[in-house]
Every structure is written in C-alpha cells, then in structure tokens.
Amino acid sequence: MVTVVDVAKKAGVSVATVSRVLNSNYLVTKEKRDKVLKAINELGYVPKTTARNEKGSEKKVIVVVAAAIIHDVIAGIQDFGEQHGYEIMISYQASQTKSPQPWSFLPKEQLGGLIILNMLFNEQELQELSEKVPVVQCGQYTSIPNAYTVTVDDENAAYSAVNHLIKTGKRNIAFIGLGMEDGEVSVSPNFSKDRYKGYRKALEDNGIGFNPGLVKYGDYTFESSAQLAKELIEMQAPLDAVFCVTDNIAVACLNTFKEAGYRIPEDVAVCGFDNQEISEMTSPKLTTVDQPFYEIGYESMRMLEGIIKGEISTGRRLLIEHKLIKRGSTVI
Structure with missing residues (x-):
C-alpha cells in the first residue's frame, strides 16, 4: 500500500x-x-478515509490545547486522528493563565484525551489532569511522574548546530534564548534551557572557553531579538557567530547585523532553530535545525491512542530525530 x-x-x-x-x-x-x-x-496514492469506530458509536474527541498554532504539528495530529476515527478539536490558549477547561462541555464518555502543544501547565495541574484523562505533551513539556511526551532532543540538536559553527572556524559564539536567567534561577522554557545545555556542551567539548557576556535572553518578538543583537554589537567584544533558539530570533539578528555592516557569514554566522518558512526568505538563507513538526504531531496522536486503548501504561518521552539544514548564513 x-x-x-x-x-x-x-x-x-x-x-x-x-x-x-x-x-x-x-x-x-x-x-x-x-x-x-x-x-x-x-x-497511484489514494488518501486514507476516516476510519469508523468499531461499534459504530460516536467518535471520541481529542482536544489539542495549544499556546502556538504550528500548522504541520496540527496536520500530523489531524491526519492520524482522521485515519483512526477521532474528531480533533483545537483550543488556542493565548496565555498560560488558568482558564475554564475548553473540553468541559463534552460528555465524559466522548472525551478521548488531550494533546498539549507548546503550553506549560504547572506540575500539580498537569498531574491532576493526567489522572482524569489521557494526556500527551507535544513540544514543550512539564516534568511529572508517568508523563507522556513527544519532542526532539533539544540539547543534542543544539549541540550539533553549535558544533557546525565551530567546524566552520567560529570561536566566539553568542547564545540568544527565551526567558531570563538570574543567577541560579531560570524562568526559561524547557526547550530553551535544553538548547542552552547543548550550546555549553559543544563549547566545552571543543575546548572553547565560555563567555557569559555572549549569552542573552529575550522574548518571541522581533523587536526584542533585534535589540539583543544590537547589544552584542555595542559590546565590541569578539563575536563571530550567534546561535538562536528560534528562527524568528535568528532572522532578527541576521537583519540587524547586516544593517550594521557585517557580512554574513564571513564576519558573523547566524544559526536558528525550527526550519520555519521564514528561514528560506532571508538573504542569505538561514542555517537552522529542522524539527519534523508533522511527524511530531502524528506520533503524539499515535501515543495518545496507545494510552486510550490501554496499550501503553508507563510514561515515556519519544524523541523525534532532527536534521541540521546548512545554508548561506553559516557557509559560503
């Protein structure tokens, strides 16, 4: 077939x-x-039609609670769901503040489970939720006992990206993450923390000293990222590459460096993370880590079905393989 x-x-x-x-x-x-x-x-490919429930009963509803709508992740969830007889409902939550459960109107027997996409519940909330209904965390995750998660290995992916920069001859590599670090206290998303660990490990394994002055934190906005790039320029410290934890940050940095007269990648190489569409729209095009978003969504739904059917009863974290896409922002 x-x-x-x-x-x-x-x-x-x-x-x-x-x-x-x-x-x-x-x-x-x-x-x-x-x-x-x-x-x-x-x-001669023919798309699969929606599967029927074995007993002809009403379809189970899977609710995707999302802090960010990532089309390919949603597509993967929907494709698996449609092929196996589930209805998919998307609930966008713009903030992390607690709100009424969007699935509360569903009859208990109709709710199949939840997929939490890039949204962080606190440990107590997530634990209580997991005891009531099957839950799979997709992308960002909160660590609780017996958790089910599908994501990429952020630390290893960041390690490979920074290692690539080092192999091109770069030694003074900045890191731009999300959130903030205040001494030992971190309020960064888990994926940003893990990507920072990969950055540090790559430097250490290549015998490159760590310079805390080259580490910056901001938010998701273009303005914040551009400002951080300007701060790196104004430091006038040795700088020949920047690793950013998202493509949006990387694009803002690339444009800011170019406007300041830097050649990319000769003077400063820039690397992002996610392989979003925007990464192919810059000049030069952006080197980035490709997250197979469709597969992440598809496997999240597959894992959730396994929990629903009782085929999986022990928490697990499935790591989807990443790929480094090398483009003109780091190689000539």
Whole structure:
C-alpha cells in the first residue's frame, strides 16, 4: 500500500509538504506542489478515509490545547486522528493563565484525551489532569511522574548546530534564548534551557572557553531579538557567530547585523532553530535545525491512542530525530 511517506520520497519533499498539498495549504510553492501531485499520480496514492469506530458509536474527541498554532504539528495530529476515527478539536490558549477547561462541555464518555502543544501547565495541574484523562505533551513539556511526551532532543540538536559553527572556524559564539536567567534561577522554557545545555556542551567539548557576556535572553518578538543583537554589537567584544533558539530570533539578528555592516557569514554566522518558512526568505538563507513538526504531531496522536486503548501504561518521552539544514548564513 502506497503511503504519504512513499509520496514524499518520490517527490523529494517532506511528509509535511505532502500533507499541505493534500489539505490545499497555501504555504506550498508551485514547484513543490507540482512535484507532489506528479508523485501522487505516478504512485497511484489514494488518501486514507476516516476510519469508523468499531461499534459504530460516536467518535471520541481529542482536544489539542495549544499556546502556538504550528500548522504541520496540527496536520500530523489531524491526519492520524482522521485515519483512526477521532474528531480533533483545537483550543488556542493565548496565555498560560488558568482558564475554564475548553473540553468541559463534552460528555465524559466522548472525551478521548488531550494533546498539549507548546503550553506549560504547572506540575500539580498537569498531574491532576493526567489522572482524569489521557494526556500527551507535544513540544514543550512539564516534568511529572508517568508523563507522556513527544519532542526532539533539544540539547543534542543544539549541540550539533553549535558544533557546525565551530567546524566552520567560529570561536566566539553568542547564545540568544527565551526567558531570563538570574543567577541560579531560570524562568526559561524547557526547550530553551535544553538548547542552552547543548550550546555549553559543544563549547566545552571543543575546548572553547565560555563567555557569559555572549549569552542573552529575550522574548518571541522581533523587536526584542533585534535589540539583543544590537547589544552584542555595542559590546565590541569578539563575536563571530550567534546561535538562536528560534528562527524568528535568528532572522532578527541576521537583519540587524547586516544593517550594521557585517557580512554574513564571513564576519558573523547566524544559526536558528525550527526550519520555519521564514528561514528560506532571508538573504542569505538561514542555517537552522529542522524539527519534523508533522511527524511530531502524528506520533503524539499515535501515543495518545496507545494510552486510550490501554496499550501503553508507563510514561515515556519519544524523541523525534532532527536534521541540521546548512545554508548561506553559516557557509559560503
């Protein structure tokens, strides 16, 4: 049986791109869309139809509680859900403040489970929630006993990115993360903490001294990231590369350095994380860590179904393999 994976290989694109084409998403370029449609035609691929519940009963509803809407993650969740007879409901939570449970209107027997996407509950809230309904954390996570999580190995991915910068001859590498560090107290998201650990380990393993002055923290906004880049410039300290924990931060840095007259990557190399669409729209294009968002969503839904069916009863953390995409912002 031909699968979306076969179509992706044939077309030379990611599974996420195939999903976007099948769902008529505007983010796909005409070139990639044509490749996918040609592969679908040549392979005779037929999308799976929604599965029926075994007893013909009403479908279980899976609620995705999201602090950030990541299309490819949602697509992976929806595709698995539709193939296995689940309804998917998306609940966007703009803030981390406690709010009424968006699934409370559902009959208890209809709620299948929750997928928490890049949203952090405190330990007590998450523990209480997990005791009432199956929960899988997707992306960011809160550590509790018997937790179920699907993510990339952020520390190892950051390590490979910084190691790449070092192999290109860079030695004075800055780190820009999210949140803030105040002595021993950290209020950074888990993924930012883990990426910082990877950054530090890469420096240590290559015999490069750590300079705390090259570590900056800000928020998700372009303005904050640009300001941090300006602070690095104004320090007039040796600086030849920057590793950023998101692509948005990296793009702001790249533009700020260019406006200040720096050559990219000769004077300052810039590396991001996530492989968002924006990473291919900069000049030069951005080197970044590719997170297979579609697979993360798909595997989160697969794990949740395993819990629902009683096939999984012990907490686990599934690490999805990352890939470093090397582009012009770090290599000539």
